[in-house]
Amino acid sequence: MRLSRSFIPTLKETPSEAQIVSHRLMLRAGLVRQTSAGIYAWLPAGWRVLQNIAQIVREEQDAAGAQEVLMPTIQSADLWRQSGRYDGYGQEMLRIKDRHDRDMLYGPTNEEMITEIFRGGVKSYRDLPQNLYHIQWKFRDEVRPRFGVMRGREFLMKDAYSFDLDYAGAVVSYRSMMLAYMRTFQRLGLKAIPMVADTGPIGGDLSHEFIILAETGESGVFYDAGFENIDWLNGNFDYTPSDLERFFTQMTSLYAATDEKHDTAAWATIPEARRREGRGIEVGHIFYFGTKYSEPMNLRVAGPDGTQITPHMGSYGIGVSRLVGGIIEAFHDDAGIKWPDAVAPWKAAILNLRQGDAATGAICEDVYKKLQGNALYDDREERAGAKFADADLMGHPWQIIVGPRGAANGVVELKRRATGERQEVSLDSALSQILG
RNA sequence: CGGGGCGUGGCGCAGCCUGGUAGCGCGCGUGUUUUGGGUACACGAGGCCGCCGGUUCGAGUCCGGCCGCCCCGACCA
Numbered sequence: 372m373r374l375s376r377s378f379i380p381t382l383k384e385t386p387s388e389a390q391i392v393s394h395r396l397m398l399r400a401g402l403v404r405q406t407s408a409g410i411y412a413w414l415p416a417g418w419r420v421l422q423n424i425a426q427i428v429r430e431e432q433d434a435a436g437a438q439e440v441l442m443p444t445i446q447s448a449d450l451w452r453q454s455g456r457y458d459g460y461g462q463e464m465l466r467i468k469d470r471h472d473r474d475m476l477y478g479p480t481n482e483e484m485i486t487e488i489f490r491g492g493v494k495s496y497r498d499l500p501q502n503l504y505h506i507q508w509k510f511r512d513e514v515r516p517r518f519g520v521m522r523g524r525e526f527l528m529k530d531a532y533s534f535d536l537d538y539a540g541a542v543v544s545y546r547s548m549m550l551a552y553m554r555t556f557q558r559l560g561l562k563a564i565p566m567v568a569d570t571g572p573i574g575g576d577l578s579h580e581f582i583i584l585a586e587t588g589e590s591g592v593f594y595d596a597g598f599e600n601i602d603w604l605n606g607n608f609d610y611t612p613s614d615l616e617r618f619f620t621q622m623t624s625l626y627a628a629t630d631e632k633h634d635t636a637a638w639a640t641i642p643e644a645r646r647r648e649g650r651g652i653e654v655g656h657i658f659y660f661g662t663k664y665s666e667p668m669n670l671r672v673a674g675p676d677g678t679q680i681t682p683h684m685g686s687y688g689i690g691v692s693r694l695v696g697g698i699i700e701a702f703h704d705d706a707g708i709k710w711p712d713a714v715a716p717w718k719a720a721i722l723n724l725r726q727g728d729a730a731t732g733a734i735c736e737d738v739y740k741k742l743q744g745n746a747l748y749d750d751r752e753e754r755a756g757a758k759f760a761d762a763d764l765m766g767h768p769w770q771i772i773v774g775p776r777g778a779a780n781g782v783v784e785l786k787r788r789a790t791g792e793r794q795e796v797s798l799d800s801a802l803s804q805i806l807g
Numbered sequence: 808c809g810g811g812g813c814g815u816g817g818c819g820c821a822g823c824c825u826g827g828u829a830g831c832g833c834g835c836g837u838g839u840u841u842u843g844g845g846u847a848c849a850c851g852a853g854g855c856c857g858c859c860g861g862u863u864c865g866a867g868u869c870c871g872g873c874c875g876c877c878c879c880g881a882c883c884a
Contacts, residue, residue: 383833383845384819388877408876462808463883480884514808514882528884580884656884690884724843756844763844774843784843 372415372717373739374749374761379416381761392587393699394519396708400765402695409516409524416765417695419716421527424694425506427558427713428529435551435610437502437531442484444508448474450483453668463511477510482664482686485532490670493534496680498672500540502547504531506691518589521652521696531687534665536672541659541683545577546615548657548687549622552581553603556654559694560711561701564594566627568656577685581655582629585700588650591630593638596645598625652697659685702789708766709789718745719769719805720762724755730778734798738771738783741802746771763788769805 379401388405389395397403402417413421429439448466451457465477478484485503493499506529516524533544549565556563565579582592608618626641628634629651638646662681664670671679690697702709712718719742723735739748747767749758755774762770772784777795785801786793796804 380817382818386818387813387820390878405876509884511884515878515880517878522883526884530884653884688884693884722843728842754842754844754846756842756846759844761845772843776843 372744372747374747375751377747378414379747379765380414381764389519391518391521391700392703393521393696396699396703396764396766397519397696400708403520405519407524409513409522411520411523411525411692416716420695420710420714421692423714423716424559424698425527425529425691428555428689428691429506431551431555431558432504432529432531434554435502435547437504437533437548437551439505440488440503441505442478442481442488442507444478444510446476446478446481446484448476450487451476453487454483454664455667456483463513465510465512478507479509479511480686480688481505481507481530482532482684483668486664486668486670486684489532489534490668493670493672496536496672496674499682500533500535500544502531502533502544504529504687519696520692521700523692526690527692529689529691533685533687534670534682535684536674536680536682538661538683541661541685542577543612543615545657545659545685546619547610548685549579550603550608550610550615550618552655552657552687552689553601553622555689556581556583557603558713559698560713561654561698562599563654564592564598564627564651565622566592566594566629567623567632568658577659579657580629580653581657581689582651583654583694583697583701584649584651585697586650587700588652590651590653591633592627592649592651593630593633594627594647594649595625595641596647598627599647652693652700653690654694654697655687655689657685657687659683703766706760707764710766710768712768715766715768717747717767718742719747719771720765720767721746721748721771722755722758722762722773723748723750724758724772724774726750726752728775728778731773731775734773734778734783738773738798738802742805745806769801771801771805 381401382399385395386398389398401414403411403413406412448457464479467475469475508525509528510525513522513524516522531548535541535544553563561583563581563583565581568578568580608614626637661683665682665684670682672682674680698714699708702711721735721738723731725731735748739746766788768788770786770788772786777783782795783798783801784793785796785804
């Protein structure tokens with residue numbers, strides 16, 4: 372994309388409503404604009420990031436055997452009356468009426484809906500297990516939205532729902548999602564720690580929050596160094612029951628807690644050298660809830676002996692839009708964002724330091740063509756300084772800096788945003804590093 | 808929902824106390840200049856001063872009501 376033809380309205384100054392760094396940078400880098408309290412419009416660069424994250428989430432859900440669907444944002448109140456949650460949910464649920472005065476709502480979550488849909492299509496134990504997910508906008512009418520997209524009222528969420536014949540099956544589904552999450556966060560460039568969370572009335576140990584580490588995170592976290600440097604993408608764990616058990620044992624044997632749940636006695640038993648303290652942001656939550664919805668909503672399948680079985684369910688959420696803010700919290704400096712390669716809106720920015728110059732222009736056009744949509748070409752009539760500042764702000768992983776000096780010598784300057792490292796290289800070398 | 812604060816060109820703000828035809832910086836446009844880290848100069852465009860009502864000869868400024876947004880807390884994916 373050519374920056375001169377793009378709607379990427381960057382700001383030199385920070386709008387006064389933005390307090391935390393990710394919110395400030397998202398506004399300044401032209402990723403989003405707020406339209407109401409806690410509601411944001413996603414502009415071209417921000418939308419690309421959001422889609423990149425969603426795509427990685429999608430690929431890992433698929434790899435774990437979940438199937439993608441898309442459920443509506445608007446739901447009928449009757450559905451929620453079946454589970455008994457309509458009256459209990461409170462003011463967080465946005466309630467609306469249609470023209471016939473029917474009670475509707477903008478979905479804050481989809482347990483009821485998926486249960487009803489699944490109920491209509493499954494009759495036998497042979498149909499289970501299954502796991503269905505969608506990536507859809509949700510609305511929770513927060514009393515006090517804040518932190519930009521990290522705690523908005525409207526947000527994009529991946530939520531998956533598993534259906535198993537019994538508890539043992541549900542455990543396998545649960546562990547699969549947990550592994551999928553570790554892989555997902557690693558691909559996003561993040562260090563994520565699963566932490567035991569409240570299970571509410573169900574009990575048991577099957578509820579975990581996923582916290583990504585960021586110095587500016589909301590909550591303090593204590594965790595075992597064993598969580599660091601585990602590579603979930605190396606093929607050591609597959610989605611088989613035995614691998615999953617080995618994986619789950621490893622996960623849960625390591626200490627991890629947020630400051631509210633921190634157990635100083637247990638902490639003291641961890642070797643000092645392995646104790647890690649930091650800050651983090653919750654970006655995912657998985658839990659098993661048994662027959663909480665299947666029972667009242669009459670989801671039944673026939674068992675092998677003809678008796679009715681009530682499936683055990685679990686649900687698994689990832690805050691996709693929240694991750695955009697979370698990733699920025701984890702990767703930024705004073706100049707701006709430092710996108711991880713996997714989520715960046717473009718792999719590289721091409722900076723033409725002397726717009727209008729035939730030599731630099733020809734080189735830029737050449738690289739731009741060769742990068743085939745992976746680059747944002749800053750072809751604006753701007754001074755070099757302005758282009759540097761905007762590129763740093765927008766956080767492209769690579770900057771290809773094309774100036775008259777290098778043009779004369781047949782080289783470009785390649786800058787790595789994350790480290791600040793610069794090298795004078797040939798065009799081919801720059802291209803292979805960026806695309807490699 | 809309790810407490811606090813703020814709404815004035817696109818952004819950041821001053822003006823309000825003490826009413827008299829709206830100002831600064833950045834950004835934007837044009838020209839010159841500059842040409843590797845937000846260049847300098849000149850000229851210029853752009854404002855229902857959040858909305859409604861009231862007081863007054865006159866309201867951005869005073870009074871009342873409403874709306875919106877932000878921050879702290881409680882709450883929370």
